[in-house]
Amino acid sequence: MRRRDFLKLVGGAAAALALGSCGDEEGELPPEPELPSEESVAHLLPTASHDRILVKVSFTEAQTESPDLWVDGRRVAGVRTDSAGLFWAFDAQKLEPSRRYTLELRRGRRRLTEPWELSTLPHPESRPERFRLLAYTCAGGHDLFPIYNPVPVRRRLLQRALSFEPDVVLANGDHVYWDLRAGISAILLGKSQAAIEFAGVFDREAPVLGHPNEEVLKKAVSGQIVSLYGTMLRSVPVFFLRDDHDYFEDDQVTPELTTFPPDDFMRKLARASQWLYYPEFLPDPNRPRSLPASDSPDRFPGTSEAFGTLRYGRLFEGLLYECKGFVVLGPEGGLVPRSVEDWLHSRMGESDADYVVHFPGNPPGWTAGKYAEWYPDVLGEDGKLTTSVPKPGWQASWQDQHDRILESASRMRRLPLFVSGDIHSIAEGRILRAREIDLSANPVVSLITGTPGTGLGWPSAARGTLATPPIDLEVEEVVPVQEINGFHILDFEPDRVTIRHFRWNRYTDSVESIDTLEPFHVSEYRNPRA
Numbered sequence: 001m002r003r004r005d006f007l008k009l010v011g012g013a014a015a016a017l018a019l020g021s022c023g024d025e026e027g028e029l030p031p032e033p034e035l036p037s038e039e040s041v042a043h044l045l046p047t048a049s050h051d052r053i054l055v056k057v058s059f060t061e062a063q064t065e066s067p068d069l070w071v072d073g074r075r076v077a078g079v080r081t082d083s084a085g086l087f088w089a090f091d092a093q094k095l096e097p098s099r100r101y102t103l104e105l106r107r108g109r110r111r112l113t114e115p116w117e118l119s120t121l122p123h124p125e126s127r128p129e130r131f132r133l134l135a136y137t138c139a140g141g142h143d144l145f146p147i148y149n150p151v152p153v154r155r156r157l158l159q160r161a162l163s164f165e166p167d168v169v170l171a172n173g174d175h176v177y178w179d180l181r182a183g184i185s186a187i188l189l190g191k192s193q194a195a196i197e198f199a200g201v202f203d204r205e206a207p208v209l210g211h212p213n214e215e216v217l218k219k220a221v222s223g224q225i226v227s228l229y230g231t232m233l234r235s236v237p238v239f240f241l242r243d244d245h246d247y248f249e250d251d252q253v254t255p256e257l258t259t260f261p262p263d264d265f266m267r268k269l270a271r272a273s274q275w276l277y278y279p280e281f282l283p284d285p286n287r288p289r290s291l292p293a294s295d296s297p298d299r300f301p302g303t304s305e306a307f308g309t310l311r312y313g314r315l316f317e318g319l320l321y322e323c324k325g326f327v328v329l330g331p332e333g334g335l336v337p338r339s340v341e342d343w344l345h346s347r348m349g350e351s352d353a354d355y356v357v358h359f360p361g362n363p364p365g366w367t368a369g370k371y372a373e374w375y376p377d378v379l380g381e382d383g384k385l386t387t388s389v390p391k392p393g394w395q396a397s398w399q400d401q402h403d404r405i406l407e408s409a410s411r412m413r414r415l416p417l418f419v420s421g422d423i424h425s426i427a428e429g430r431i432l433r434a435r436e437i438d439l440s441a442n443p444v445v446s447l448i449t450g451t452p453g454t455g456l457g458w459p460s461a462a463r464g465t466l467a468t469p470p471i472d473l474e475v476e477e478v479v480p481v482q483e484i485n486g487f488h489i490l491d492f493e494p495d496r497v498t499i500r501h502f503r504w505n506r507y508t509d510s511v512e513s514i515d516t517l518e519p520f521h522v523s524e525y526r527n528p529r530a
Contacts, residue, residue, distance in 0.1 A: 040112045041105065042086075043226040047279040048237035049311070050097040050121045054279045054300060055090045057105065058226055059112070062086050067107045071095070082218075083210050087276045091300045097123035116234050121168075122313035129493065131312045134166035134236075136487040137421020138174040138451035140245065142223045144194055147457030148177070149485065149506065151227045156514045157452040157504060158232065161487045168310060169236050172421035172449060173243025173322070173361050176273055178220040182252040182259050184462055190220065190248065204265045208272040217272055225277045239310055240278040243361045243422055244324040244372065246270050251324055251372035253393040260372050261327045270325060274305055281308025281320065286347060292326050292337055307340055310359075316492050317353035319344055323361035324372055334401035335362060335374065341401060345408050354529055355492055356414055363420035364406060365429045365446035365475050366467040368459065374402035375470040383464060387471050399472070403434045410439040415497060415525050418446045419490070423467045424459050426450045426488075426503060427481040428523060433474035443476070445525060447499060450486025455506065458483040479521050489519075495530035499523040 069090035141148025199219035283302030310318030409416035469475035
């Protein structure tokens with residue numbers, strides 16, 4: 001695409017976003033629609049709030065005319081998000097809460113899909129009796145690299161998880177593995193000869209979209225998101241949280257490079273991947289639009305790319321925050337900016353929801369000795385984690401922020417629950433103490449969700465250790481750390497939370513056994529407010 005054509009594309013999309021032409025428009029369904037094209041949609045990922053639906057779609061063939069999303073007979077014009085017309089987004093606004101809508105994609109009279117259904121979430125003031133959440137992490141990995149579970153295995157795990165009919169899906173980071181520069185992960189992934197021959201090489205001095213970089217990105221990412229999800233999640237709102245690999249690097253400090261905070265090109269890659277493939281977070285009146293990566297002029301109005309809210313009536317409020325893309329260094333630093341931390345404290349103190357649950361990118365309660373963690377623990381020469389050796393690049397302010405957040409959570413008259421990912425393990429624990437802060441009156445419950453994606457390359461082989469409780473914390477391990485594939489189903493009811501752990505071992509379990517997986521452990525926590 002020529003530069004002037006790309007600028008036209010960007011300008012047109014920005015105008016559509018600003019004018020709201022991506023929102024609901026009155027109209028009538030075209031009569032006698034033609035039959036849908038076979039397999040015309042490559043992938044479809046929607047999210048929802050109580051009054052809005054945002055859908056990201058890619059097609060198998062470029063759409064020369066703008067497709068429309070029809071929502072119960074109301075037309076929502078598409079916004080093209082790539083240069084070729086393969087990727088589109090649809091923002092349906094002014095919807096009704098807890099309503100099951102019938103959706104379909106059309107281009108003029110031609111149906112591009114059969115109709116499907118998707119529900120908006122309950123009104124923030126409503127009183128739902130139950131909320132079921134499917135949570136997992138680290139589902140990425142290209143079949144080009146044999147260290148990941150093959151895509152058909154991952155799809156089977158997700159299909160088993162979906163058989164429990166969750167209301168919402170939460171994918172906590174690492175949707176993409178294509179590391180480009182640092183350490184062994186780059187050598188195995190984006191820097192490998194196989195990756196270069198398959199996708200090409202990025203020009204770090206150029207834009208991502210509207211440049212040959214765009215085709216490199218699509219080749220790297222489509223095999224990890226389009227091939228994995230297809231349209232299997234089209235009837236479930238999804239919340240995709242970014243982590244380090246979604247910026248095309250592992251969080252590392254080497255003599256040549258410290259990968260985070262991300263440089264400008266890493267941010268461009270992360271933003272472009274999200275813009276094309278998975279939805280941003282919809283606005284919430286209690287989340288400031290001034291937070292970083294929020295309400296950007298080149299994104300849908302009010303949306304956030306990094307910090308989100310999952311509100312399910314007055315039963316549940318989830319606080320979603322990535323911990324890599326906006327790392328702050330120095331004595332006043334944190335894994336999230338101070339404005340984000342202030343928002344977290346505010347919601348813990350002011351929310352009227354029965355549950356206020358944290359979904360950070362980094363798990364509290366465990367360390368693997370990595371650079372961008374809450375904790376100073378690092379692998380010593382004896383092969384054990386220690387705090388007596390300085391961790392290169394690590395900032396003491398990160399642990400200070402961790403302690404403030406956990407203390408605030410423990411003081412809530414609620415279950416202080418944290419659900420995270422990143423570590424490629426399954427674990428659950430109760431944090432009783434963080435340094436000198438006593439949390440035992442209301443211990444923080446921390447859950448590391450399972451991964452469908454990791455295969456041969458379990459991280460402990462490279463890190464030299466399994467994740468363990470940090471030296472500065474007192475943690476009661478409910479489910480000890482285990483590197484194994486799986487997912488979690490969480491049920492929130494007015495009087496209790498039930499957490500079901502599912503696991504699958506590729507070395508001992510057949511692929512067919514995935515279809516009948518049952519929880520290997522069930523935890524139940526009472527709601528102190530009940």
